[in-house]
Amino acid sequence: MGVEDKFPEVVTSRLTDLVGWARKNSLWPMPLGLSCCAIEMMATVGPRFDLSRFGAEVFRFSPRQSDVMIVAGTLTWKMASVARRIYDQMPDPKWVIAMGVCASSGGLYRNYAVVPGVDRILPVDVYTMGCPPRPDTLIRAVMELQKKIDELAIDGRRPREPVFVQ
Amino acid sequence: MSPESAPVLPPPAAGAASAASAASGAPRFAAAVANPKVMRHALTTNEKLFVGPFLKSLLYTFSRMFKKDITRRYPEQKMENKPSLHGVPVLVMKEDGAPRCVACGLCEFVCPPRAIDIQPGETDRPIEREPKSFVIDMLRCIECSYCEEVCPEEAIVMSTDYEVVGRRREDFVWDLKKLLKPIAQLKDRIAWVRRTYRRWDSNADASAPPEGGVYRDPRWAGKSKPVDHH
Amino acid sequence: MADVPANPSSSSNPAAAAPAAPVAPPPDPLIAALTALGAEALPLTQDLLPVFRVERDAWPSVARALRRDPQLSFEMLIDVAGVDFPKRRPRFEVVYHLWSLTWNKVIRVKVGVPEEDPQVASVIDLWPTADWHEREAFDMVGVKFAGHPDLRRILMPDDYPWHPLRKDFPVEGIDNSISYVKAGGVLMTRELDVDRPAGQDRTPVDRSHGDPAGYSDGTPTLPEEGRS
Numbered sequence: 001m002g003v004e005d006k007f008p009e010v011v012t013s014r015l016t017d018l019v020g021w022a023r024k025n026s027l028w029p030m031p032l033g034l035s036c037c038a039i040e041m042m043a044t045v046g047p048r049f050d051l052s053r054f055g056a057e058v059f060r061f062s063p064r065q066s067d068v069m070i071v072a073g074t075l076t077w078k079m080a081s082v083a084r085r086i087y088d089q090m091p092d093p094k095w096v097i098a099m100g101v102c103a104s105s106g107g108l109y110r111n112y113a114v115v116p117g118v119d120r121i122l123p124v125d126v127y128t129m130g131c132p133p134r135p136d137t138l139i140r141a142v143m144e145l146q147k148k149i150d151e152l153a154i155d156g157r158r159p160r161e162p163v164f165v166q
Numbered sequence: 167m168s169p170e171s172a173p174v175l176p177p178p179a180a181g182a183a184s185a186a187s188a189a190s191g192a193p194r195f196a197a198a199v200a201n202p203k204v205m206r207h208a209l210t211t212n213e214k215l216f217v218g219p220f221l222k223s224l225l226y227t228f229s230r231m232f233k234k235d236i237t238r239r240y241p242e243q244k245m246e247n248k249p250s251l252h253g254v255p256v257l258v259m260k261e262d263g264a265p266r267c268v269a270c271g272l273c274e275f276v277c278p279p280r281a282i283d284i285q286p287g288e289t290d291r292p293i294e295r296e297p298k299s300f301v302i303d304m305l306r307c308i309e310c311s312y313c314e315e316v317c318p319e320e321a322i323v324m325s326t327d328y329e330v331v332g333r334r335r336e337d338f339v340w341d342l343k344k345l346l347k348p349i350a351q352l353k354d355r356i357a358w359v360r361r362t363y364r365r366w367d368s369n370a371d372a373s374a375p376p377e378g379g380v381y382r383d384p385r386w387a388g389k390s391k392p393v394d395h396h
Numbered sequence: 397m398a399d400v401p402a403n404p405s406s407s408s409n410p411a412a413a414a415p416a417a418p419v420a421p422p423p424d425p426l427i428a429a430l431t432a433l434g435a436e437a438l439p440l441t442q443d444l445l446p447v448f449r450v451e452r453d454a455w456p457s458v459a460r461a462l463r464r465d466p467q468l469s470f471e472m473l474i475d476v477a478g479v480d481f482p483k484r485r486p487r488f489e490v491v492y493h494l495w496s497l498t499w500n501k502v503i504r505v506k507v508g509v510p511e512e513d514p515q516v517a518s519v520i521d522l523w524p525t526a527d528w529h530e531r532e533a534f535d536m537v538g539v540k541f542a543g544h545p546d547l548r549r550i551l552m553p554d555d556y557p558w559h560p561l562r563k564d565f566p567v568e569g570i571d572n573s574i575s576y577v578k579a580g581g582v583l584m585t586r587e588l589d590v591d592r593p594a595g596q597d598r599t600p601v602d603r604s605h606g607d608p609a610g611y612s613d614g615t616p617t618l619p620e621e622g623r624s
Contacts, residue, residue, distance in 0.1 A: 050237045105305040112569030129330035131308035
């Protein structure tokens with residue numbers, strides 16, 4: 001029983017599913033290009049790899065208009081407060097992709113100046129390996145993030161409740 | 167200020183230079199005078215109007231619509247599998263299922279980000295040493311292939327897997343179970359390694375084919391042209 | 397090394413009179429003029445730059461002469477570097493590279509700075525480019541430049557408590573964690589969504605044994621992972 005039985009051309013869904021579907025297919029990244037990974041990030045939105053196939057090509061250089069932050073490169077402690085401030089300026093719900101080993105764990109730079117992983121200051125959703133990662137890897141990270149968003153509830157934080165099946 | 171009244175670069179043999187040279191013996195502005203002047207041509211009417219070049223660029227953009235699409239659809243079309251690709255480092259598993267690695271620790275020593283951790287152990291097999299645990303933190307690995315270059319046993323090589331993505335840092339710590347790869351899947355890379363690193367070996371006989379035969383690029387298959395850069 | 401004559405003028409006058417300076421092959425009036433100012437000419441190094449050592453108290457007047465004297469006229473300050481020699485007295489050295497565009501000469505001037513009073517006169521009024529160079533030397537080595545209008549850290553965070561290019565500073569940092577940033581109140585405008593317990597921020601890959609390079613891991617916040 002239900003609407004779909006009476007009107008076979010109508011598809012019903014939960015609002016949560018609809019919002020999640022809309023969110024994951026219109027990610028607007030905030031590019032925090034800090035070093036060489038940024039070059040690969042630029043290549044990812046170029047015609048060869050074309051991130052717009054996943055709806056994530058609208059790189060906004062204003063944090064107010066973006067919802068996923070791509071930390072691409074080596075984050076130093078000097079830059080850490082800036083990165084955190086940019087993250088705080090982004091509207092909820094928001095996600096973080098740590099692109100490359102420098103952003104993910106500090107990588108090669110085990111020294112006093114570099115943050116050993118941006119998860120010291122930001123809640124990272126997807127980590128990416130590579131030095132720098134190929135554009136394919138960033139695309140896969142975006143796909144992984146889409147998968148994660150799909151599992152979230154409407155507030156973008158809690159996991160989505162499962163559909164009740166009789 | 168007119169250029170006559172304020173010469174930026176006085177000539178080297180000017181009268182003022184003689185006094186200076188008398189004091190120091192060094193010519194004035196010797197390096198600066200050697201710089202040539204940048205020549206620019208005057209703009210044509212077409213360039214001044216800006217319409218022509220503007221339309222030209224628009225036309226170029228428009229014409230791309232009718233040309234071949236260069237986008238590679240990533241999840242379906244992966245990158246070409248070349249043996250020279252620096253992907254994730256993996257451990258070579260012999261036919262009997264044991265790792266080739268003898269836990270000498272050279273890769274641990276040479277790893278620039280120190281991503282490798284080895285604990286050696288002993289076995290009863292003829293090759294007595296083996297790694298009790300071999301862990302690579304893939305979030306530290308920069309895929310530089312130093313470990314492969316330094317390995318005396320050809321036990322660690324770079325694979326062609328390169329898209330490693332995860333949600334937790336713990337997922338990136340790969341142990342023996344995840345690192346071991348059958349040798350049959352790594353033959354191309356091992357041949358490439360032998361061919362490449364033998365180049366730097368001064369004791370190697372460059373005229374002899376490397377062990378395992380001359381590496382042949384599959385793109386040249388059937389064309390009877392071996393790719394050998396010796 | 398530190399035996400700069402107490403009365404530089406009397407000892408340097410014969411050097412000015414005799415043009416055959418012992419350190420440079422051709423007789424150099426520049427060396428004579430600098431020696432007359434109170435600088436001590438040091439032996440040439442590999443790069444064949446004339447090197448001078450200046451006492452810290454004499455440095456402001458020497459710098460003014462180097463900049464303003466038409467016979468010297470070093471218009472350009474290429475670099476200011478702070479160097480730490482832990483076993484020497486004085487411990488620190490501030491090295492200036494100066495370039496005379498008029499005479500096409502480059503010299504190097506070293507000013508020793510003791511550890512007890514790490515302070516040297518700023519030359520920002522003579523060469524404005526010294527601004528960021530001196531800030532960097534202050535940040536990395538901890539030499540203070542008296543007279544600098546804005547002596548803040550330039551590379552490290554403002555509330556960073558150490559000077560990381562001193563030789564007794566471990567390269568991996570003393571406490572490479574968020575604590576001091578928190579203490580400065582710069583960063584934490586909201587609570588972290590993920591707060592890793594100590595020890596999980598680095599994976600068990602990190603080891604504390606057999607360090608080939610000879611320096612320790614140096615991160616006391618991280619507990620030792622169980623190594624059987």
